[in-house]
Amino acid sequence: MEGELAHIGAGLAGLGTGLAALGVGNVAANFLAGALRNPSAAASQTATLFIGIAFAEALGIFSFLVALLLMFAV
Amino acid sequence: MASEAQGAKEGGLEFHPMDQFIVKPLFGGDEIAWYTITNVTLWMALAVIGITAMMVIGTSRRAMIPSRSQSIGELAYGFIYKMVEDVAGKDAVKFFPYIMTLFMFIVFANFLGLLPMSFTTTSHFAVTITLALLVFVTVTVVGFVKNGAAFLGLFWVSSAPLALRPILAVIEVISYFVRPVSHSIRLAGNVMAGHAVIKVFAGFAALAVVSPLSIVAITAMYGLEVLVAFIQAYVFTILTCVYLKDALHPSH
Numbered sequence: 319m320e321g322e323l324a325h326i327g328a329g330l331a332g333l334g335t336g337l338a339a340l341g342v343g344n345v346a347a348n349f350l351a352g353a354l355r356n357p358s359a360a361a362s363q364t365a366t367l368f369i370g371i372a373f374a375e376a377l378g379i380f381s382f383l384v385a386l387l388l389m390f391a392v
Numbered sequence: 393m394a395s396e397a398q399g400a401k402e403g404g405l406e407f408h409p410m411d412q413f414i415v416k417p418l419f420g421g422d423e424i425a426w427y428t429i430t431n432v433t434l435w436m437a438l439a440v441i442g443i444t445a446m447m448v449i450g451t452s453r454r455a456m457i458p459s460r461s462q463s464i465g466e467l468a469y470g471f472i473y474k475m476v477e478d479v480a481g482k483d484a485v486k487f488f489p490y491i492m493t494l495f496m497f498i499v500f501a502n503f504l505g506l507l508p509m510s511f512t513t514t515s516h517f518a519v520t521i522t523l524a525l526l527v528f529v530t531v532t533v534v535g536f537v538k539n540g541a542a543f544l545g546l547f548w549v550s551s552a553p554l555a556l557r558p559i560l561a562v563i564e565v566i567s568y569f570v571r572p573v574s575h576s577i578r579l580a581g582n583v584m585a586g587h588a589v590i591k592v593f594a595g596f597a598a599l600a601v602v603s604p605l606s607i608v609a610i611t612a613m614y615g616l617e618v619l620v621a622f623i624q625a626y627v628f629t630i631l632t633c634v635y636l637k638d639a640l641h642p643s644h
Binding site (some may be wrong): 368369372380383390391 | 410621
């Protein structure tokens with residue numbers, strides 16, 4: 319029973335990873351929209367882009383981590 | 393360890409994707425004390441040797457026309473110097489050696505972990521929490537030393553209406569203390585997740601039916617891991633610069 323519940327929990331945590339993909343796509347899409355409107359300002363904001371992507375992805379990784387821990391360490 | 397007892401059974405296979413992260417003593421023996429030479433020690437030493445070989449020995453001749461090693465070293469130096477200057481301001485340049493060390497160590501540790509049969513030291517929370525905690529302590533101490541009590545102005549959001557400021561102050565304090573947590577987990581989680589995914593796909597390669605697909609997937613994930621190795625080092629470093637800027641010029 320413990321093993322099965324852990325596996326179900328891991329599957330639910332996988333949903334969190336998918337949501338993080340939406341978040342990262344959001345950041346990248348807004349950057350792209352802004353960059354195509356104002357290409358000369360885009361180069362100066364690549365650092366901000368990467369920081370934004372990293373923050374959004376970090377939360378997805380936390381969720382993936384929960385899934386891994388439930389699968390292999392519980 | 394639970395991961396050895398409960399591997400995943402895939403049609404007759406048992407594979408343990410998390411076994412690659414186990415810390416093992418190098419010279420036999422079972423117990424790990426703080427002085428034991430483990431595989432973590434070995435790979436950290438290799439990262440340091442790699443950095444020394446590239447930066448110290450590569451640039452030792454100081455040729456006007458740089459050799460390959462010297463030009464890579466100069467590129468890395470210029471890249472991080474420009475980042476520190478742009479993000480944290482001119483007066484943060486005296487922290488450049490520390491930030492450069494952080495970046496080079498994380499880049500080398502991540503890239504060395506990509507070699508087959510190697511061990512990634514930055515995939516362990518112990519390593520990244522140490523790095524992030526040192527950044528946090530350094531930034532806080534620098535903030536107080538340079539600004540005195542005015543450093544607490546970082547938490548007092550003066551652009552918000554007066555009634556909201558106490559609540560915002562509580563939230564700002566909490567998010568300030570969560571910084572080392574997210575800083576460390578981001579790096580360790582990204583690297584560990586990438587390596588675990590590669591190991592899981594590699595486990596599938598033992599099944600003849602899916603093994604071509606599995607090999608393609610491993611190659612794709614490996615490419616992503618190379619990108620992630622560099623980007624995570626860059627993000628760790630640039631966030632350190634952002635925190636340093638907050639400490640040197642606290643304002644809201």
